[in-house]
Amino acid sequence: MASNLPPKPTLEHSTAASGGLAHEHHERPRGIWRWLLTTNHKEIGTLYLVFSLVMFFIGGIFALVVRAELFQPGLQLVQPEFFNQMTTMHGLIMVFGAVMPSFVGLANWMVPLQVGAPDMALPRLNNFSFWLLPVAFTLLLSTLLMPGGGPDFGWTFYAPLSTTYAPPSTTFFILSLHMAGISSILGAINIIATILNLRAPGMRLMDMPLFVWTWLITAFLLIAVMPILAGVITMMLMDINFGTSFFNAAGGGDPVLFQHLFWFFGHPEVYIMILPAFGIVSAIIPTFARKPLFGYASMVYATASIAILSFLVWAHHMFVVGLPLVAELFFMFTTMLIAIPTGVKVFNWIATLFRGSITFETAMLFALSFVVLFTIGGFSGLMLAIAPADFQYHDTYFVVAHFHYVLVPGAIFAVMAGVYYWLPKWTGHYPDERLGRWHFWMSVIGVNLTFFPMHFSGLAGMPRRIPDYALQFADFNMVSSVGAFMFGVSQLLFVWGVIKCVRGGEKAPAKAWEGAEDLEWSVPSPAPLHTFETPPEFTPITH
Amino acid sequence: MRKSLAWMMGAGSFLGLASSTLANGWNMPVGVTDVSREIYSLHMTIFWICVVIGIVVFGVMFYSLFRYRRSRGAKSANFHENTSVEVVWTAIPLLILVGMALPATATLKRMYDPSEAELDVMVTGQQWRWHYEYLGEDVSFTSSLSTPRSQVNGEEEKDENYLLDVDEPLVLPVGRKVRFLMTSDDVIHSWWVPDLAVKQDSIPGFVNENWVRIEEPGIYRGQCAELCGKDHAFMPIVVRAVEADEFDTWLAERQEAAAAEASGVDREWGMDELMERGEQVYGSICATCHQPDGSGAEPTFPALAGNEALLNDLDRHIDVVLNGVSGTPMAAYRGNLNPVELAAVITYERNAWGNESGDAVQPSEIQALLE
Numbered sequence: 001m002a003s004n005l006p007p008k009p010t011l012e013h014s015t016a017a018s019g020g021l022a023h024e025h026h027e028r029p030r031g032i033w034r035w036l037l038t039t040n041h042k043e044i045g046t047l048y049l050v051f052s053l054v055m056f057f058i059g060g061i062f063a064l065v066v067r068a069e070l071f072q073p074g075l076q077l078v079q080p081e082f083f084n085q086m087t088t089m090h091g092l093i094m095v096f097g098a099v100m101p102s103f104v105g106l107a108n109w110m111v112p113l114q115v116g117a118p119d120m121a122l123p124r125l126n127n128f129s130f131w132l133l134p135v136a137f138t139l140l141l142s143t144l145l146m147p148g149g150g151p152d153f154g155w156t157f158y159a160p161l162s163t164t165y166a167p168p169s170t171t172f173f174i175l176s177l178h179m180a181g182i183s184s185i186l187g188a189i190n191i192i193a194t195i196l197n198l199r200a201p202g203m204r205l206m207d208m209p210l211f212v213w214t215w216l217i218t219a220f221l222l223i224a225v226m227p228i229l230a231g232v233i234t235m236m237l238m239d240i241n242f243g244t245s246f247f248n249a250a251g252g253g254d255p256v257l258f259q260h261l262f263w264f265f266g267h268p269e270v271y272i273m274i275l276p277a278f279g280i281v282s283a284i285i286p287t288f289a290r291k292p293l294f295g296y297a298s299m300v301y302a303t304a305s306i307a308i309l310s311f312l313v314w315a316h317h318m319f320v321v322g323l324p325l326v327a328e329l330f331f332m333f334t335t336m337l338i339a340i341p342t343g344v345k346v347f348n349w350i351a352t353l354f355r356g357s358i359t360f361e362t363a364m365l366f367a368l369s370f371v372v373l374f375t376i377g378g379f380s381g382l383m384l385a386i387a388p389a390d391f392q393y394h395d396t397y398f399v400v401a402h403f404h405y406v407l408v409p410g411a412i413f414a415v416m417a418g419v420y421y422w423l424p425k426w427t428g429h430y431p432d433e434r435l436g437r438w439h440f441w442m443s444v445i446g447v448n449l450t451f452f453p454m455h456f457s458g459l460a461g462m463p464r465r466i467p468d469y470a471l472q473f474a475d476f477n478m479v480s481s482v483g484a485f486m487f488g489v490s491q492l493l494f495v496w497g498v499i500k501c502v503r504g505g506e507k508a509p510a511k512a513w514e515g516a517e518d519l520e521w522s523v524p525s526p527a528p529l530h531t532f533e534t535p536p537e538f539t540p541i542t543h
Numbered sequence: 544m545r546k547s548l549a550w551m552m553g554a555g556s557f558l559g560l561a562s563s564t565l566a567n568g569w570n571m572p573v574g575v576t577d578v579s580r581e582i583y584s585l586h587m588t589i590f591w592i593c594v595v596i597g598i599v600v601f602g603v604m605f606y607s608l609f610r611y612r613r614s615r616g617a618k619s620a621n622f623h624e625n626t627s628v629e630v631v632w633t634a635i636p637l638l639i640l641v642g643m644a645l646p647a648t649a650t651l652k653r654m655y656d657p658s659e660a661e662l663d664v665m666v667t668g669q670q671w672r673w674h675y676e677y678l679g680e681d682v683s684f685t686s687s688l689s690t691p692r693s694q695v696n697g698e699e700e701k702d703e704n705y706l707l708d709v710d711e712p713l714v715l716p717v718g719r720k721v722r723f724l725m726t727s728d729d730v731i732h733s734w735w736v737p738d739l740a741v742k743q744d745s746i747p748g749f750v751n752e753n754w755v756r757i758e759e760p761g762i763y764r765g766q767c768a769e770l771c772g773k774d775h776a777f778m779p780i781v782v783r784a785v786e787a788d789e790f791d792t793w794l795a796e797r798q799e800a801a802a803a804e805a806s807g808v809d810r811e812w813g814m815d816e817l818m819e820r821g822e823q824v825y826g827s828i829c830a831t832c833h834q835p836d837g838s839g840a841e842p843t844f845p846a847l848a849g850n851e852a853l854l855n856d857l858d859r860h861i862d863v864v865l866n867g868v869s870g871t872p873m874a875a876y877r878g879n880l881n882p883v884e885l886a887a888v889i890t891y892e893r894n895a896w897g898n899e900s901g902d903a904v905q906p907s908e909i910q911a912l913l914e
């Protein structure tokens with residue numbers, strides 16, 4: 001399909017103005033100190049992206065341990081205690097270590113370039129928010145080696161399993177989550193400050209690229225909910241170490257309170273992991289359809305309404321904990337409402353494709369499969385919203401299928417699309433299209449082999465988070481495991497493609513993609529260390 | 544409202560027929576209660592709505608991808624908004640959602656009405672088994688996994704109901720409304736039997752309600768649905784639904800057996816009988832954590848074999864078993880086991896695996912402590 005791509009813009013006619021001169025101001029530290037002390041948004045962006053890639057592989061290996069054990073019924077490779085640690089760590093690492101930092105990495109690189117700012121508003125804070133993460137996750141991973149093992153209570157760590165009944169290492173888990181949370185809050189503050197204060201003269205809010213818009217809204221979500229997470233884990237810390245009974249029923253505490261607090265954080269958190277993906281896809285589809293994004297304003301309003309609704313739906317994760325009828329109805333209705341702004345987004349992307357002039361570069365392939373597969377995840381989400389039916393779906397593999405569809409071919413495909421899209425800007429070279437296509441097709445097939453059968457095993461009655469299962473689920477699980485290994489191995493192609501692109505390849509001009517319009521394409525490729533030292537001329541593009 | 548419900552039921556039963564070929568381990572079971580059938584038709588209705596929307600949306604998308612390829616010479620248009628189209632594609636989904644919310648609300652209201660139950664069953668989740676008590680009938684028992692570990696570890700062939708068999712199923716009458724009261728002694732569990740469409744969390748310190756009226760006799764299997772620790776995968780549920788008169792006979796027999804056991808409290812028990820009964824209780828209640836050989840799993844579950852602190856202090860041993868240890872996974876067993884079972888298991892723990900205290904704890908002593 002993509003074998004006859006159009007000629008790429010050549011170096012000669014890419015004379016777009018560069019935003020600033022790439023000269024060095026002073027002696028820069030070398031080696032490890034350069035990376036430890038850097039306050040440059042591009043270098044910090046790279047650190048975030050590399051970190052999240054490493055976490056993606058560690059979390060992926062944990063997932064493969066899980067899938068290997070589930071390849072057939074019976075216990076073969078690991079014992080249930082270790083299995084529970086693997087599912088828990090897989091979730092924690094992927095959510096807090098891979099997906100979130102990868103979006104922050106993209107924001108670090110692209111938000112200043114897209115708004116015409118010389119750097120992030122608070123560069124030293126930026127350095128600090130990044131370096132908290134390796135410390136936090138080294139601590140988290142080290143719990144696996146502690147007596148009693150690491151966290152084994154699921155990434156949702158419901159009390160009292162995570163307090164009274166938890167392994168001794170839980171205190172370290174709490175500390176590491178606190179650090180990751182502080183990092184997120186500081187990162188969010190920085191992004192808001194950059195977007196609100198450092199836009200190029202003449203760029204109004206409604207002129208901003210959608211990636212900037214979605215990140216602005218995401219950052220507000222982060223600031224609103226990370227403190228709730230911090231509160232709830234602090235209450236756990238008190239229950240474990242200081243004899244309080246927030247969640248201990250024997251002491252008059254309330255285990256359901258834990259779930260209300262967790263999901264009041266957790267549901268907005270779900271959108272924190274998808275809104276920036278909407279922004280990336282909204283940049284890529286118009287570029288390769290060579291047509292302005294359809295419904296720019298409605299995209300902004302849809303993103304904002306999803307963010308507001310995300311505070312009103314948390315108890316749809318709790319339909320079977322025994323909520324009163326009115327609460328069930330309220331949360332069912334609000335949850336169903338989310339389908340409307342989400343639908344608007346999907347329709348807008350498709351309307352952008354309609355009557356375009358479409359080519360299928362790797363970035364576009366990932367963005368298009370995002371639209372399809374994220375929508376499938378949205379459909380199962382709509383099914384889960386129907387409270388009576390949720391009594392059958394809840395805590396089964398149907399739910400596992402649902403959230404992996406929105407997170408893997410959703411969030412993660414969008415990140416990969418963004419990487420293929422912006423690699424020419426970062427490295428000055430086009431990524432290898434042939435390799436990219438292999439990576440894409442292997443990933444798409446692997447992802448669907450892994451997660452589609454989970455709809456069936458879940459409906460047929462398989463609970464989630466079990467190391468062993470009844471015989472009627474055997475076939476589905478075998479297919480899922482094969483798919484998971486295929487997906488896992490194909491990510492090595494991604495790493496190879498990125499390394500290859502960093503080291504060389506076809507030279508890219510400033511405006512690497514013919515249909516790309518935003519400000520980042522006005523600076524040279526690769527983007528010099530310092531850009532937009534004087535604010536660029538900004539002429540609004542028709543949105 | 545009534546009209547849309549009727550329409551939905553009609554559509555649901557049609558879809559139910561159309562998809563009955565699917566319902567062989569690929570789809571949600573239709574189940575054997577009114578509620579389970581309503582849930583099934585809600586599920587199939589929303590499923591087909593999604594399928595239709597998917598065909599339209601992906602149809603337009605793939606048409607565009609094919610028709611407007613640059614390689615076919617497509618020139619891009621420049622439009623980027625159209626208010627009427629945007630209003631339409633906001634309004635239509637809203638109408639579909641309202642149409643879906645109405646029948647879902649009706650079903651939910653029925654599910655939330657446990658009134659006029661003819662039988663109350665208290666369901667208590669415990670790591671990792673279920674305890675059932677027929678309230679007001681003096682009958683209660685514990686139901687644990689009966690699949691042998693040798694099948695789990697692959698030393699023996701797995702049988703048909705691998706991981707879905709228990710030593711004592713929950714027996715329920717067909718045709719009577721049964722109310723469940725769900726709670727837990729330790730962490731949160733969730734009692735789920737797909738064919739009955741009952742899934743309800745059992746939460747320490749809370750009592751949740753749910754109900755069922757089973758229509759067909761049969762064996763219905765399910766599992767704990769909420770992660771509850773190490774053996775979460777190994778606490779299945781089996782419901783044996785029998786005709787009402789057969790149920791009454793069964794209940795009467797169980798009541799007699801319970802009465803006989805209660806009378807055993809007063810007599811003097813010999814060491815051998817205590818050890819024999821104790822081994823049985825230990826195997827079904829204690830062995831999952833403290834291990835069949837009493838070696839425990841440090842640091843969470845202390846070893847009982849050679850545990851000097853316990854062996855030198857009989858009173859403390861009894862206290863731990865009866866009242867649990869707060870702040871640890873050790874639960875209080877005073878409500879779950881009868882005095883004979885408690886005396887036997889304590890005796891067993893003090894005299895098995897090389898422990899040689901020689902103490903034979905009498906059921907009457909425990910009875911005195913419980914009062």
Ligand SMILES: [Cu+2]
Pocket residue numbers: 668671731732733767768769770771775778
């Ligand atoms: Cu359980």
